Amino acid sequence: MSGEDEIVIEVHGLSNSFGEAVIHDGLDLEVKRGEILGVVGGSGTGKSVMMRSIIGLQRPDAGEVRVFGEPMLDRDESELQGIRKRWGILFQGAALFSTLTVAENVQVPLREFYPRLSEKLLDEIAAYKIVMVGLSPDAGPKFPAELSGGMRKRAGIARALALDPELLFLDEPTAGLDPIGAAAFDQLIVDLRERLGLTVFLITHDLDTLYTICDRVAVLADKKVIAVGTIPELLALDHEWIQEYFRGPRGRAAEEAMEAEAEARTAEANGGTER
């Protein structure tokens, strides 16, 4: 398969500003194939703006963005289509098309990129994707307005996964979910990564998610990515915000929960399925 440390997303010298307000100033970031990278940062540090710059919804003032080794800026629409086929995106509010049913939402990218698929196969794909993301089997013909917040997120991820992408962008996937739903969602992402070899770019504030599923965490502060690494690596850094973030009462609770779980897991001691 692909090389060990292949870089899927490469951001170099990214600068963004809205009028007077400078959001990013010379931001660098690399995401490796097959990893789950968590992105954290205080409110308003430009996490979503960074994601939007990477996926081409926000034109940066300066800098370079490469996805799958291909430059994203100043490209033709037709060239970008080839890249868009290979990623899936879950927006913060799920961004389901409100006039389409859940099943139709899942089928939109399939129809758009692969118009030759038969209706029967499209329906079958929508059906198993709906089950895979943990929606109830009768959710297919429902409209987004009829779903709860958590169900909408799941439907959103079903749509993001419609093309079996290599790269998944998730913007606060567990925000607004109850702890059970959030834990199930974390598990879903891990499962998908193992099953499909996904690379996941994950913006989150959920410390449990960071501890349980992220391989590395990128910290956004002072208009830059100030540190990237595993949580122990980050904890070793002497940065006020990082310490406060992970060492605060919530951070400690998540850490303890994770340690307890790790112990339980070693007790079970079943072989890893990592490739």
Add this chain to the structure above:
Amino acid sequence: MNAAMSSVARFTDTQEEGRRVLRFQGDLTLPRLGVLPNRLDRLKGRDFLIDLSGVGRMDTIGAWLVHRTARERGGEIVGADPSLTTLLQQVEKADQPVKVRPDPPAPFQRVLDQLGSATVEAGRTFVGLLGFFGAMLISIGFVFRHPRRFRINAVVQRFEVVGVHAFGIIGLMSFLVGIVIAQQGAVQLRQFGAEVFTVNLIGRSSIKELGVLMTAIMVAGRSGSSFAAQLGSMKLAEEVDAMRTIGVSPMEALVLPRIFATVLMMPLLGFYAAIVAIIGGGIFCWISLDIPPVTFVQRMREVVPRTDLWQLLIKAPVFGLIISLAGCFQGMQVKSDAEEVGLRTTTAVVQAIFLVIVLDAFFAVFFTEIGWL
């Protein structure tokens, strides 16, 4: 297995040792599937041996195709390496009866169903509109007793949006309508040598009917629709709920200012429209019929009774009330999604224009009865 890397998905269908063998090769991934699904659909026969040993990469869609073939045709899958096996298991686990499309009701039932829901809906809208009118009256009563609650700033702001901003378009429209009436009237009246009566036609129809009616239609399109869309979006964003919990009555803060502004602006706009229509007609008379402006104005004062103006000034606020009421009512009915905002906006405009025209007919009969010919 690496030999088959990055190649198009394909399969061979052979007979080996008394069994049909489907041998898949290449990458069973969505971009590389090509015509494979169609070929699989056309396959005849049962009890295949499905050999995956030649498969490079596979995604869930490829796994689904293999799984489906095995399930529907009673096949047996061999030669899958561990990662393919996990994928197949995952897909198998996800293979459950799922409803993808809503049940289509029987055609006859559907007609009855739609007819029934439309009737119920119409009744509900009527009752709802009446209820809304009542709530508005109560709210007005409350504001009357507590004048400080009256949001004068909001009303003035609406004056600008509903009234001042509409001046340009309503002026242009009325001017053109005036010219058209004058021109059409002159052509017909010329046959009787009664061209001079064009002035009567312009003056009376503009002031009595067209000025206010065209204004009402324009205001319904401009302001009624925007009321519905604004309030609808605010309801979707839970702004209206937030207001309620803070103790601000949406009726007072959102609906009343809009209704007041429209009711007050309509007579002004209607009068303005009538005057501009008369100016348009006058200019046409001057240019084509050689009726000089002085004569035109003099004649206008002779033939247009004051009651025509009263009719305009009575009808306009009522139309304004209907337009703003329909707009606000429809906006406040929005519950589910963005599509509903659009539908409600359309309904608000259609309802407003329809009600305005129906009421206009009533007014015409009424004014004739009381002798305001």
